[in-house]
Amino acid sequence: MQSQSNFKYESQKLGSWYFTVAMILFGAQLVLGLVAAIQFIYPSFLYDILDFSIARMIHINALVVWMLYAMIGSVYYLLPDETGIETVGIGIGKLLFWVLTLAVTVVILVFVFIQVGPATQATIWLITEGREYIEAPRWADIGIVVVVVGFLINTFLTAMKGRRTGIMTVILSDMIALAGLYLAGMYFTDNISMDQYWWWWVIHLWVEATWEVMVGALAAYALIKIVGAKREIVEMWLWIEVAMLFGSGILGLGHHYFWIGTPEYWWEIGALFSSLEPLPLIGMFIHVLYDWGKEKGIKEGSGEDTTSNNTPALIWLISNGFGNFLGAGVWGFFHTLPQVNIYTHGTQFTAAHGHLAFFGAYATILIAMFYMAVQGKYGIKKLRATFASKMAIFLISFGVLGMGVALTIAGYEQVLIARAQLGATWNAFFVAQNQMWMSQAMDWRLIMGIVTTVGFVYLVKDLLTISKNPENVN
Amino acid sequence: MSRKKVSVWSDNRFWQRSAIWVTGFASLLLIWLTFDTMGQISMGNQKDIDNHITKRVPSATVINYEVEYNMNQNRGHEVPVIGGDDGKGNSLFKVKEKFFGRDDYTQKEANALLHLGKLASQAKNCMDCHTLLGNGAYYAPDLTKAWLDPAWGKNGPMQAMTGKNTKEEAMAEFLQHPGKYPTHARMMPNLGITPKEAIGLVAFLKHMSTIDTNGFPRGFGKIKEGVVYAKSK
Numbered sequence: 204m205q206s207q208s209n210f211k212y213e214s215q216k217l218g219s220w221y222f223t224v225a226m227i228l229f230g231a232q233l234v235l236g237l238v239a240a241i242q243f244i245y246p247s248f249l250y251d252i253l254d255f256s257i258a259r260m261i262h263i264n265a266l267v268v269w270m271l272y273a274m275i276g277s278v279y280y281l282l283p284d285e286t287g288i289e290t291v292g293i294g295i296g297k298l299l300f301w302v303l304t305l306a307v308t309v310v311i312l313v314f315v316f317i318q319v320g321p322a323t324q325a326t327i328w329l330i331t332e333g334r335e336y337i338e339a340p341r342w343a344d345i346g347i348v349v350v351v352v353g354f355l356i357n358t359f360l361t362a363m364k365g366r367r368t369g370i371m372t373v374i375l376s377d378m379i380a381l382a383g384l385y386l387a388g389m390y391f392t393d394n395i396s397m398d399q400y401w402w403w404w405v406i407h408l409w410v411e412a413t414w415e416v417m418v419g420a421l422a423a424y425a426l427i428k429i430v431g432a433k434r435e436i437v438e439m440w441l442w443i444e445v446a447m448l449f450g451s452g453i454l455g456l457g458h459h460y461f462w463i464g465t466p467e468y469w470w471e472i473g474a475l476f477s478s479l480e481p482l483p484l485i486g487m488f489i490h491v492l493y494d495w496g497k498e499k500g501i502k503e504g505s506g507e508d509t510t511s512n513n514t515p516a517l518i519w520l521i522s523n524g525f526g527n528f529l530g531a532g533v534w535g536f537f538h539t540l541p542q543v544n545i546y547t548h549g550t551q552f553t554a555a556h557g558h559l560a561f562f563g564a565y566a567t568i569l570i571a572m573f574y575m576a577v578q579g580k581y582g583i584k585k586l587r588a589t590f591a592s593k594m595a596i597f598l599i600s601f602g603v604l605g606m607g608v609a610l611t612i613a614g615y616e617q618v619l620i621a622r623a624q625l626g627a628t629w630n631a632f633f634v635a636q637n638q639m640w641m642s643q644a645m646d647w648r649l650i651m652g653i654v655t656t657v658g659f660v661y662l663v664k665d666l667l668t669i670s671k672n673p674e675n676v677n
Numbered sequence: 678m679s680r681k682k683v684s685v686w687s688d689n690r691f692w693q694r695s696a697i698w699v700t701g702f703a704s705l706l707l708i709w710l711t712f713d714t715m716g717q718i719s720m721g722n723q724k725d726i727d728n729h730i731t732k733r734v735p736s737a738t739v740i741n742y743e744v745e746y747n748m749n750q751n752r753g754h755e756v757p758v759i760g761g762d763d764g765k766g767n768s769l770f771k772v773k774e775k776f777f778g779r780d781d782y783t784q785k786e787a788n789a790l791l792h793l794g795k796l797a798s799q800a801k802n803c804m805d806c807h808t809l810l811g812n813g814a815y816y817a818p819d820l821t822k823a824w825l826d827p828a829w830g831k832n833g834p835m836q837a838m839t840g841k842n843t844k845e846e847a848m849a850e851f852l853q854h855p856g857k858y859p860t861h862a863r864m865m866p867n868l869g870i871t872p873k874e875a876i877g878l879v880a881f882l883k884h885m886s887t888i889d890t891n892g893f894p895r896g897f898g899k900i901k902e903g904v905v906y907a908k909s910k
Contacts, residue, residue, distance in 0.1 A: 243816070246863035251856070254866040255816045256805035322797035322874045333799030335813055369689065393788070393795045395881075396718045396734045396888055399810055400711075435689065442692035446699040453703035462821075462893035463810040464733050466717050470891070472710070545895055549811035549819050617815075625903030627894035628826045629835070632818035633861045634903070 209582030212283035214290035221276025228269035273569035286365025369438035396464030412452035447483035481532030488524035519571035526563020552614030591665035598658025605651030613644035737787035754892025794881025824886035849875035
């Protein structure tokens, strides 16, 4: 970090550290994603050196960790704004940042260089837990819990001492749930049905409940900051969103319990509640557009400048509203009914949904937070979009959407040929993989992955240089 | 009330309370269902098999029995059938099947094999290429019912490829030396799986195939074209 910081509070600086690491991990996610995408087309690429399993594992873990970093960073960043005071234990906060970053580095190095181990508990404790998304070894789990508990205490004490806002109340209760749920993923059992039952408590109740509420809170904060929306109204919406998100998302968990050995009643529970999951996402999209339009109208009426004080952040915020609805809502709903899911479960369809949802729901709003941090750091009153800002948003959104469409086509093909037509065997799987439609889809996925990565390069350039561009700053 | 009358629909307190009630209710319902599900998916033991009790996740000792995946008339979809079919898709728990030359694994031995196999499945990151119970990555075939894949069976091409005489030996051989038996340009990497770990993994796969997955995957291994070995690409 450069020295010319305009941050009034150390907490904001700490937030920006988290953002920096998040961006580095975001880059790692893209690079490893490209490796895995190439392996789909040229399977001998890095075979027995950096196999698909390893590339893919780092691809999804870097994703989860960069988003957690960016969320923690966002909380540290907005904490002084919301509470009106400096974060209480800022020294400990910084120490925990370095501890966490060191741990993440060690975990990644072990993933890359050691990869797998013998079938012993030592492997689970030291190398990998081998459970998708939360492969981090047990020692790191415990480290993560310690760091997160420290972070929670820090934010809690700060919020108690300073001003209490609705946004802070939501964030605090949400972070407690988020941290508590991680514990459900920290145990070993020989019973794979039991294993996956609790594993989904972490994965689903994170990304379809607590993370979504976090997005709602961040969007509320961003609307106040960059659009100038009225707090009372934004916070009322936030409470409605919390009710709808948790009301649908918590029991929407049932859609992961259709086929893992769990009883049939999850068909009905999962189908009903997860079908409701898109509703709050539609609400959030309308909310963002409505507030933006309303505030713009008020300014126009009083003859003020109607441009936002942070155009890049605003564009990312709006794409969050739309992307969340499209990727998480629409693509999720496509295959959430058990009647459809019996064929789509475990196909590229899920990958299509995963790409669109993680991007639309989370990457977008977190990038908006990065731009807000840049604005805060350099004390910029009005931040306008540069050429690089526009290229970044266009290429990243277009690239991810392209990957999503390609994977959706691959998924359809797999569903019809491997599942419906040929009955899901080993050979059925490969017959479907050999189909022209699958290989075309995989080619397009790689191309669109490259487009996304070029967009990412623009994003990095923009975040680093936008403050130095006098035309876009005043 | 001297305060100005505000509509409840635009009252923050009302929505805050609603959020708390809705969240609380959903959480309680989830916890209640979790208790029920825990009971239903806890792993059975040999006593259940002796008493002909069908468990959703049966005892590890199912490795001593023949396993099929047949249409159950009551439920209207396929279910794992252990030790013979009564003609309606229910398990008879009678017909045994040798597993690495034995069909008398004790509870303790079977548990130990399953434990080793489950550990190996995590230690080798199976889930980051394959799907297990449909969850994981989509680079390699689903393993939920892999044990029942006719390709590994008596006249199956995969068994023939490894030169072994039984399904379990063929699978164990493949797992130890996947590079030697390419079934596709996309080959399984060599993960240093030991002979012991391979036996554990095959036990884990056989056990997984007996889990009642509510008919997933539908029609597994039932369609002829789906099992003919096509060494393509």
